[in-house]
Amino acid sequence: MSEKQIKKDKLVSLTIRIWHVIHGISIFILILTGIHLRYPDLFVIFGTVRKAVQIHNIVGIIVTLDYFLWFIYYIVKKEMVLHYVPTIYDFGKGTIRQAQYYFYRIFFGDPPPFLPTQKNKFNSLQKITYAGIMFIFLPIQILTGILLWDIEQFLPVVAIMGGLKIIDAVHVIIGYVFAAFLILHIYLATLGHTVLSHFKLIIFGYEE
Amino acid sequence: MVLRILLLLIIFLSGQPLLGIENKECFDCHGNKDILKMSEEERDAMVVTPKQKHKPRERKYNLYIAEGTFNRSSHSTLYCTDCHISIRDIPHNKWTEPVSCQRCHPATTKQYALSNHYKISNAKCYDCHNPHESRTYRELSVKERSNICLGCHKKGGHQWLPERELHFSSLECSICHSPSAEKEMVLFISPSKNRRPLTYDEIKKALPGLKGSIENILDTHSNKNIDTEEIKAFLSNLEKGGIKSPRLAGDGLVTKTSHDFTRIIPEARDCTMCHKPFVYFYSKVSMKIPTKEGWKTFSADKEIINKLPVIPAKDAYFGTVHRKNGVECIECHAYQSVIREAEKFKLKEMKELVCGTRCHKEIMDEYKGSIHYKVHENFCLDCHEPHPSVPYVRLNTEQRRAICIKCHKETEKQHRWQAQQTLHCRYVECTMCHSPKAKKGIVLYLRGIDHKGSERQLESNDILELIGSKHRDLQKVIDRDGNKILDEHEVAYFIKLLNRPEILKRKGLDRVEMGINLSVIRPYHNFTEKLSKAKDCSLCHSASGEGLESLVLQIPDTDKKSLTIPIEKDAIVAFLAMPGLSNFYLLGGKKITKQDILLFWEKEPREALINLGFKMIDILGMFFLASAFLFVGIHGTIRILTRPMRKNKKD
Numbered sequence: 005m006s007e008k009q010i011k012k013d014k015l016v017s018l019t020i021r022i023w024h025v026i027h028g029i030s031i032f033i034l035i036l037t038g039i040h041l042r043y044p045d046l047f048v049i050f051g052t053v054r055k056a057v058q059i060h061n062i063v064g065i066i067v068t069l070d071y072f073l074w075f076i077y078y079i080v081k082k083e084m085v086l087h088y089v090p091t092i093y094d095f096g097k098g099t100i101r102q103a104q105y106y107f108y109r110i111f112f113g114d115p116p117p118f119l120p121t122q123k124n125k126f127n128s129l130q131k132i133t134y135a136g137i138m139f140i141f142l143p144i145q146i147l148t149g150i151l152l153w154d155i156e157q158f159l160p161v162v163a164i165m166g167g168l169k170i171i172d173a174v175h176v177i178i179g180y181v182f183a184a185f186l187i188l189h190i191y192l193a194t195l196g197h198t199v200l201s202h203f204k205l206i207i208f209g210y211e212e
Numbered sequence: 213m214v215l216r217i218l219l220l221l222i223i224f225l226s227g228q229p230l231l232g233i234e235n236k237e238c239f240d241c242h243g244n245k246d247i248l249k250m251s252e253e254e255r256d257a258m259v260v261t262p263k264q265k266h267k268p269r270e271r272k273y274n275l276y277i278a279e280g281t282f283n284r285s286s287h288s289t290l291y292c293t294d295c296h297i298s299i300r301d302i303p304h305n306k307w308t309e310p311v312s313c314q315r316c317h318p319a320t321t322k323q324y325a326l327s328n329h330y331k332i333s334n335a336k337c338y339d340c341h342n343p344h345e346s347r348t349y350r351e352l353s354v355k356e357r358s359n360i361c362l363g364c365h366k367k368g369g370h371q372w373l374p375e376r377e378l379h380f381s382s383l384e385c386s387i388c389h390s391p392s393a394e395k396e397m398v399l400f401i402s403p404s405k406n407r408r409p410l411t412y413d414e415i416k417k418a419l420p421g422l423k424g425s426i427e428n429i430l431d432t433h434s435n436k437n438i439d440t441e442e443i444k445a446f447l448s449n450l451e452k453g454g455i456k457s458p459r460l461a462g463d464g465l466v467t468k469t470s471h472d473f474t475r476i477i478p479e480a481r482d483c484t485m486c487h488k489p490f491v492y493f494y495s496k497v498s499m500k501i502p503t504k505e506g507w508k509t510f511s512a513d514k515e516i517i518n519k520l521p522v523i524p525a526k527d528a529y530f531g532t533v534h535r536k537n538g539v540e541c542i543e544c545h546a547y548q549s550v551i552r553e554a555e556k557f558k559l560k561e562m563k564e565l566v567c568g569t570r571c572h573k574e575i576m577d578e579y580k581g582s583i584h585y586k587v588h589e590n591f592c593l594d595c596h597e598p599h600p601s602v603p604y605v606r607l608n609t610e611q612r613r614a615i616c617i618k619c620h621k622e623t624e625k626q627h628r629w630q631a632q633q634t635l636h637c638r639y640v641e642c643t644m645c646h647s648p649k650a651k652k653g654i655v656l657y658l659r660g661i662d663h664k665g666s667e668r669q670l671e672s673n674d675i676l677e678l679i680g681s682k683h684r685d686l687q688k689v690i691d692r693d694g695n696k697i698l699d700e701h702e703v704a705y706f707i708k709l710l711n712r713p714e715i716l717k718r719k720g721l722d723r724v725e726m727g728i729n730l731s732v733i734r735p736y737h738n739f740t741e742k743l744s745k746a747k748d749c750s751l752c753h754s755a756s757g758e759g760l761e762s763l764v765l766q767i768p769d770t771d772k773k774s775l776t777i778p779i780e781k782d783a784i785v786a787f788l789a790m791p792g793l794s795n796f797y798l799l800g801g802k803k804i805t806k807q808d809i810l811l812f813w814e815k816e817p818r819e820a821l822i823n824l825g826f827k828m829i830d831i832l833g834m835f836f837l838a839s840a841f842l843f844v845g846i847h848g849t850i851r852i853l854t855r856p857m858r859k860n861k862k863d
Contacts, residue, residue, distance in 0.1 A: 053749035113858035156634040167794030180833025184840040191844040
């Protein structure tokens with residue numbers, strides 16, 4: 005087994021790559037349908053509001069299932085804490101070093117302060133961001149999405165949570181957060197040692 | 213004077229006529245039909261012809277008087293000469309003086325003399341009443357009473373009257389045409405068909421265990437008064453005994469006549485004079501019960517009259533928009549055939565419906581162009597019930613949907629494509645989508661919720677009571693700045709005003725909140741464009757959508773036009789959610805505009821936030837997106853610019 009082969013298998017597993025592709029495409033479609041639904045008079049992307057709603061609902065269900073796939077996978081593999089729970093170091097020095105790299109050192113061609121390994125896939129900023137996304141924003145988005153999916157049925161829960169306006173506002177704001185995150189996520193993915201190296205990593209599972 | 217009275221008394225007690233002419237002597241000539249066959253000369257030979265000329269009578273008169281009929285008449289106790297006072301001897305003069313009824317009936321003749329009936333027709337008492345055959349009014353049937361009038365007023369009139377024959381058979385003319393007369397409703401038990409009183413034998417056959425009189429079975433409380441419960445029980449027993457659908461019927465009879473038929477009678481064509489739940493019209497209600505010997509009359513509860521199958525929905529009619537707008541029954545029902553079928557009125561031949569020809573012409577024109585009409589040939593009454601009709605504004609979504617669901621029963625199945633189906637079905641009426649040209653809006657209303665959680669829409673009277681004054685202008689109370697449009701602050705203040713605990717307690721309410729309906733404000737009856745637009749969600753789910761043109765507060769009024777005040781559209785997305793509306797959110801609805809963004813920069817942050825309300829989420833979202841793009845843009849540019857530097861370092 006070559007060195008390349010070892011790296012590929014250990015850094016990003018096939019399951020996570022499949023999960024990521026589904027998740028990425030789904031979030032992208034949800035953002036587009038969300039834009040259509042938020043501005044049906046400005047962005048008629050999917051033809052009709054009715055179609056946009058249908059697609060948004062179906063893809064929303066896919067993301068929900070996909071989230072549980074991700075969650076169960078890491079729980080079963082016992083790697084959730086390892087990869088996604090930030091440490092004190094991550095909140096302190098780790099973040100500062102990574103931020104310094106992104107905002108300053110990268111322009112001078114300095115080596116990155118962090119290199120992904122089998123036991124530590126994400127740098128401190130990634131860890132904090134992904135933890136926020138996967139443990140806070142996405143669950144809230146899924147929950148509010150489910151409540152909005154069948155308002156009449158979930159009305160008592162909606163009422164407890166402050167009413168439909170609040171639920172909708174939270175869902176829309178997190179939608180914007182995801183859209184902003186997606187932009188940054190794609191851009192930051194170009195910051196590997198080559199522009200495409202991180203993309204190759206998530207597609208093929210290894211990074212040269 | 214005393215002597216005169218004494219003399220009259222002696223004559224009366226002696227049973228002799230005042231002038232010594234017995235009735236028998238009169239009937240010797242006038243009781244024989246041969247008198248009619250005699251020539252004038254032969255008759256002249258029987259009387260004394262005075263030498264002086266006499267003006268002949270204007271009216272025809274009958275020389276033959278049937279003695280038997282006279283002896284059964286109410287005048288049978290009188291001598292002929294009591295009325296024909298000019299006859300003193302027999303043979304009498306050829307020309308006798310006209311009889312004056314006034315001598316015995318002064319009040320009636322005086323009343324009649326003042327009437328237009330007399331002034332116009334110059335009809336005398338005996339033109340209507342035959343004094344030689346007259347019976348007491350009480351003895352006359354409805355038909356006999358009506359025949360008095362029909363002697364001159366020939367049949368064929370009253371074309372406007374719905375169920376004309378039924379009215380004629382159960383009501384005498386003066387029930388309507390003599391408003392001052394006292395009237396009585398005489399009830400009887402009739403078989404379902406062939407309106408007539410059931411006889412003693414028929415009832416006995418149905419009640420084989422009948423011992424004693426029918427009245428004992430009917431009047432179970434033995435108080436000589438028949439009440440509703442007694443009637444119900446009796447009818448039920450008859451039905452069990454084999455009489456199919458026995459029912460209560462009644463004749464309207466005058467019990468105390470009034471001969472002033474000439475007053476203008478505004479009520480004469482007002483069906484509700486009789487057809488109303490509280491019957492002041494009839495001074496008495498009685499019931500005719502058959503006995504072995506004949507008929508016996510009992511008094512009956514007036515309540516019973518309400519059980520008569522008069523006009524369906526008559527009770528509901530009084531609160532309807534038709535009634536309030538002064539539409540009387542005959543304005544719709546005249547010239548139409550209304551049939552009675554098994555106690556239920558059914559309208560027949562309603563194709564030439566008055567709805568569209570008299571009052572709702574514009575709507576009918578709209579409707580007649582629709583596929584709904586062309587395909588189904590449905591008419592107004594197939595959808596709308598005219599008797600309990602209430603203004604459209606007072607119908608809630610469920611009631612409005614019920615109009616369509618009467619025929620379109622499988623709506624649930626047909627609308628499975630729709631997102632939030634239950635929600636749409638609950639809050640959106642059918643014509644919101646299926647009548648694209650109707651004027652629609654978000655309609656807010658006030659709802660009172662009691663401690664058990666049940667709610668009802670508040671009307672202006674309720675609200676004026678809650679704010680403590682029945683005389684205030686409600687619009688001024690709500691629209692405090694008088695600019696004829698409400699903002700969220702005015703609405704919130706008004707709701708607070710209505711939620712004062714002491715007043716709520718008095719009204720038995722827990723709280724007052726806003727309710728919301730997405731409603732048609734002005735209906736459009738051509739539903740034919742449904743295929744092109746019905747599934748277009750953006751009609752409503754779009755900020756610029758044509759579906760919801762306005763946001764209004766609507767307060768129905770039972771007596772006058774409902775109060776409708778527009779509300780600023782932004783109020784619906786205000787942070788200060790109007791009580792009860794926290795659960796209202798319209799996907800694709802109100803959101804940020806360029807003007808909002810400009811105002812945001814101009815105002816103080818707090819004020820700007822309050823002004824924007826929930827539209828703020830878009831500003832926040834755009835800030836996130838702008839930040840992301842800005843970072844990518846700046847970072848990417850620096851990366852590109854510093855690339856040679858990195859390349860040099862690498863080399």
